[in-house]
Amino acid sequence: MVKQQNQRFTTLIGIIALTTVTRLDSVMAPSIVKIQQTFPHADATQVESIASIGDVASMVASFIFGLILTKITYRHAATIGLCLLAIGGLLPILIHQNVTQLIFFALIVGLGSGAITTVLPSLSAAAYQGERRSNQFGLNVALEDGFAMVWIVVGGYLANISWVHNYYVYLITLVALILAILFVPNIHPIDQAAGQETNDRQNHWLLILSLVAIAMFVEILVAVMSNKMAIYLNTYHIGGPSTSGQALLFVRAASIVAGLLISLYRKTFGNCLLAAGFLSIAVGSLLFLAFHAFWSSALGAFLIGTGGSITLITVPFLLSNIANAKIYPIVMGAFSALTSLGFAFSAWFFKYTAPLFNNNNLTGTFRAMVLFSVIIAVSLMVTNLQKRADQAI
Structure with missing residues (x-):
């Protein structure tokens, strides 16, 4: 019983780590005007897509990782998603010569976000039962939107310095990656209902x-x-x-x-x-x-x-x-x-x-x-x- 409680507590740490980064792409929204000013000859729609194209990639990734997660463990899926977030979010600090590069990295971020948003509910359902499961789904949403508000505020502050600085927020993905490796369980989804008619x-x-x-x-x-x-x-x-x-x-x-x-x-x-x-x-x-x-x-x-x-x-x-x-x-x-x-x-x-x-x-x-x-x-x-x-x- 104590071992099971400890396992749920460590899993909760892993879940919270994942919720911190699900809406991380919102950090770029306040920088769109600054990016347009940096690349005045770039198409305005292309620049705006830096903040929105990740949603398209996330949608595709959700389908893909829904299938992949039946073959790999929660930890592996979470690790892949966080690595994609880190790559797409941190490389623009070094590589930002044109808008096309930024759009490409935004797509990678979207793929990572899609992976995480698919892992989270499945992991929560596996870790908890009954009313506690319902409360966990609620906590996940509260944390995701709470952190989204934080990232928007931080993004607005950093955008006043330089839009490149917004990408430094993605350093949090490295912390989340370490916590996921330590605390997200390395298990496969288990069929608990194989006997149904x-x-x-x-x-x-x-x-x-x-x-x-x-x-x-x-x-x-x-x-x-x-x-x-x-x-x-x-x-x-x-x-x-x-x-x-x-x-x-x-x-x-x-x-x-x-x-x-x-x-x-x-x-x-x-x-x-x-x-x-x-x-x-x-x-x-x-x-x-x-x-x-x-x-x-x-x-x-x-x-x-x-x-x-x-x-x-x-x-x-x-x-x-x-x-x-x-x-x-x-x-x-x-x-x-x-x-x-x-x-x-x-x-x-x-x-x-x-x-x-x-x-x-x-x-x-x-x-x-x-x-x-x-x-x-x-x-x-x-x-x-x-x-x-x-x-x-």
């Missing part, structure tokens, strides 16, 4: 596909805030870019709060938790429609962020109940890839759906968010999807 497995696959689709759609709903917040605040004369940044921090803050209080949320809403998350998004969207002030924007962003975080914490937990340990890395690889796709696809989705609700793009966007969120919430309650997944054996 074929028919039961078919039902589980239907649940898996439904839950992954829900997670992808919640990313579509939440990610639009990154595109619309600045436009919304400017349109209604609430504030400029700095005010937009402050309002968007409430989305991150919501993730931290939801991650730390997920156990309380589960006890409060029970098997209606996923539905409550989408209703939170609907209420947050209504605030943007009903009021045009900073307080309502901040509160709306917090509620939308809360709904998204609840879903992205709960779905991996439910997936761990209905996917056996051997295929769980593949499932989570698909989960990570499709949620990344949802984030990237969000702007295009609302570009075509918002006009269906109103000629004003902002109004149409928030009306669409309300309607889609309510429809999904009602569907979740009618189908009892969460309860079915929660009770699956």
Whole structure:
């Protein structure tokens, strides 16, 4: 018993080490303007892609590492991911003659991030059971978004000195690499559900596909805030870019709060938790429609962020109940890839759906968010999807 507790504690250190670097690519966002000034003849879209192209690589890596993780150990997968992060993040300190080089290194960073985000949930599911597992998923999200806020602040400070200095933050990957080698268990995913019936497995696959689709759609709903917040605040004369940044921090803050209080949320809403998350998004969207002030924007962003975080914490937990340990890395690889796709696809989705609700793009966007969120919430309650997944054996 004591040995098992010690093993879980050491694994927790490894998990925390991985959460520190999952959002490390956000450190470059504040430097885009400085990089454009350094390379004035470079295409502006290319320069902007330095901060975003990693998401594409991460999506591809999630699929790949979901498959690879069924063949290698958690430690080996984590080590590969951290080495990619270190290579892509530290080499630009020495090699930064043109934008193409920086984009190439950003792709390598994205591959590393995709590997880590696939390892984390699978490792957490293997190390913990029941309510403790749910709490660990929440803690992971809280730490990831908490560190993301830190890296954004640090990146903004370093960008004032030199955009090259931003890459020094990637030195933290070397610390994480050492901790991963020491504390991430050197074991393979174990099939704990080999004895399940074929028919039961078919039902589980239907649940898996439904839950992954829900997670992808919640990313579509939440990610639009990154595109619309600045436009919304400017349109209604609430504030400029700095005010937009402050309002968007409430989305991150919501993730931290939801991650730390997920156990309380589960006890409060029970098997209606996923539905409550989408209703939170609907209420947050209504605030943007009903009021045009900073307080309502901040509160709306917090509620939308809360709904998204609840879903992205709960779905991996439910997936761990209905996917056996051997295929769980593949499932989570698909989960990570499709949620990344949802984030990237969000702007295009609302570009075509918002006009269906109103000629004003902002109004149409928030009306669409309300309607889609309510429809999904009602569907979740009618189908009892969460309860079915929660009770699956």
